[in-house]
Amino acid sequence: MTRIFTYQTDGDIAKHAVITVDDQKAESLIADGKAVKLDLPEFDRLEREASDLHDQYKADIAAIKNTDNPLLKLPDVQAYELDKVEREYREKSAQLQADWTAYRAKQLDEAKLKAARAVVKVTQGDRLVAEQFIDRASLQLATAHDKGEVLFDVAQKIRLLSDEQKTALQGKVAGLLSGIEGSTREKTAVVNAVQDVRNSDLLAVKVAEQLPKSVLEKQRISDIVKKVVGGN
Numbered sequence: 193m194t195r196i197f198t199y200q201t202d203g204d205i206a207k208h209a210v211i212t213v214d215d216q217k218a219e220s221l222i223a224d225g226k227a228v229k230l231d232l233p234e235f236d237r238l239e240r241e242a243s244d245l246h247d248q249y250k251a252d253i254a255a256i257k258n259t260d261n262p263l264l265k266l267p268d269v270q271a272y273e274l275d276k277v278e279r280e281y282r283e284k285s286a287q288l289q290a291d292w293t294a295y296r297a298k299q300l301d302e303a304k305l306k307a308a309r310a311v312v313k314v315t316q317g318d319r320l321v322a323e324q325f326i327d328r329a330s331l332q333l334a335t336a337h338d339k340g341e342v343l344f345d346v347a348q349k350i351r352l353l354s355d356e357q358k359t360a361l362q363g364k365v366a367g368l369l370s371g372i373e374g375s376t377r378e379k380t381a382v383v384n385a386v387q388d389v390r391n392s393d394l395l396a397v398k399v400a401e402q403l404p405k406s407v408l409e410k411q412r413i414s415d416i417v418k419k420v421v422g423g424n
Contacts, residue, residue, distance in 0.1 A: 194218035196227040210402035239407040246410040249281040303396035310393035322360035343378035350385035
């Protein structure tokens, strides 16, 4: 399985989503320019530590329950030792979760700052492309019987432009669309296309907001099982 961040919708996969898909699907989306691989080393590290901690906890519980030590077989003694292992496990896992929660919050704060300060450098050439693009689109719309069809074509062409050219277009699209009645879906497609700027700083918040909230997946599943069937 591969964790990715999506740039575009693809079937039932939403745009700007942090998801995990099978490796073949991930390779296909990345190759088509619809997604990028997302590495989360700090999450992976803490989740791995939490997983190892849980495995050790289960082993310690099993060792106490299956002991040959006569003293540990005494109900009161065994209960004490089991409770001790449980408390130590919960304390250590809670600390791992606290570490991740703090890291996640910091990443979100930093991402908001990056997004607020994000700059896409637009050249005079990019502005010229934008101006002429709008001029051509305006002429097409002025003479078109089916303006929705023209807008759909405009949206498709915008997707071929660079991030810098799309940024130069953003201040002009509202004027292009303002006099057109109806065609809401097609106008939305144009707006979405011109906003599809894949600047990492601009997208940082969308990624940070979707970071996993917990590193204690094994504990969560184990706790659910305990509630259903009881025991450790």
